[in-house]
Amino acid sequence: MFGWLKKKRRERALSAYAIPDDEWQRALHELPFLDHYDPKLIARLRELSTLFLVEKSITSGAEEGEYALEVTPQMRIVIAIQACVLLLGKGGTVADAIEDFANFENVVVYPGDFPQSYDYEDEYGIVHKLDEPIAGESWEGGPVLLSWPVVEAGYIESGMSLVVHEFAHKLDMLNGDIDGIPPLPREQIEPFRSAITEAYEDFCIHVDANEATAIDPYAAEAIDEFFAVTCEVFFEEPELLQFEYPDYFQQLRAFFRVDPIAGTACAA
Ligand SMILES: [Zn+2]
Incomplete structure (x- = not known):
């Protein structure tokens, strides 16, 4: 407040x-x-x-x-x-x-x-x-x-x-957690979570198979990195993200309330 x-x-x-x-x-x-x-x-x-x-x-x-x-x-x-x-x-x-x-x-x-x-603690402490x-x-x-x-x-x-x-x-x-899920209205949380998880898992399969990906493979590092990298793509190359992951693209559009392809504001 x-x-x-x-x-x-x-x-x-x-x-x-x-x-x-x-x-x-x-x-x-x-x-x-x-x-x-x-x-x-x-x-x-x-x-x-x-x-x-x-x-x-x-x-x-x-x-x-x-x-x-x-x-x-x-x-x-x-x-x-x-x-x-x-x-x-x-x-x-x-x-x-x-x-x-x-x-x-x-x-x-x-x-x-x-x-x-930074300090890193291994499996033996x-x-x-x-x-x-x-x-x-x-x-x-x-x-x-x-x-x-x-x-x-x-x-x-x-x-x-x-x-x-x-x-x-x-x-x-x-919202306290670094998990690729930004603060969202309650009804948007689950659709967002399921869209990003599905997109992330699919992306990791391609990266693990050593396929060339149009999105930076660093996004496979962790789901919070996938969120940060795909935010870059959302604004800088929105057609690519819409093509690769249309459901997730819609969720980002609802979160940002911007249509980066049209360059206009849009409702959540
Ligand atoms: Zn990062």
Whole structure:
């Protein structure tokens, strides 16, 4: 729940910190998957992105050294747009919609892959320290970490968006479980669960058989990764997802309340 004051503050921020026209157009130009969207939705996306930029800090992984890079206003806008596209069809005002991203403040950008350090306990209870380079990570209740070259590669590599991927994990985490099922109205939960499970199991069969797949095989890693990867495909290459998994595509469409093929809002 959020208060009346917070809502007022957000409404004021929309005009006080509106993204300048030229910067907005330049950023949109980098994201051709939005070209065919209804201008009304694009205007809403601009407002959501404005609030995102006001409320989040988007900074370099380090001040100096190998993990430092200069984060430009343009980079911040491009990140904000791709994060906010996930909230585009949410009901209520934009001040209500951005509330889905309220439980974290920081986005950290790296000049390349960065080390992910975590402890891993094996079957004998022995804890190992792992240190693997990765391109993106989303911490529960914490920051989103992004490798900038991979964000940029998404501009040209159709069907991919590291930003959409990591912020899709954020939506999945909102209801406490990281299980590929984002918060949904009660009557949508079971249809969503059965559609994603069926699609995921089918996808794993193809990947396990070493078949070439049109969707990134990383999606077979776990069902929460399948959700994040297919959110990328939903926005960036929707016809592909609709063709491969039509039932699941419908469920995502009902969840996001956006028809990415038509570029319009749609009812749940
Ligand atoms: Zn992931």
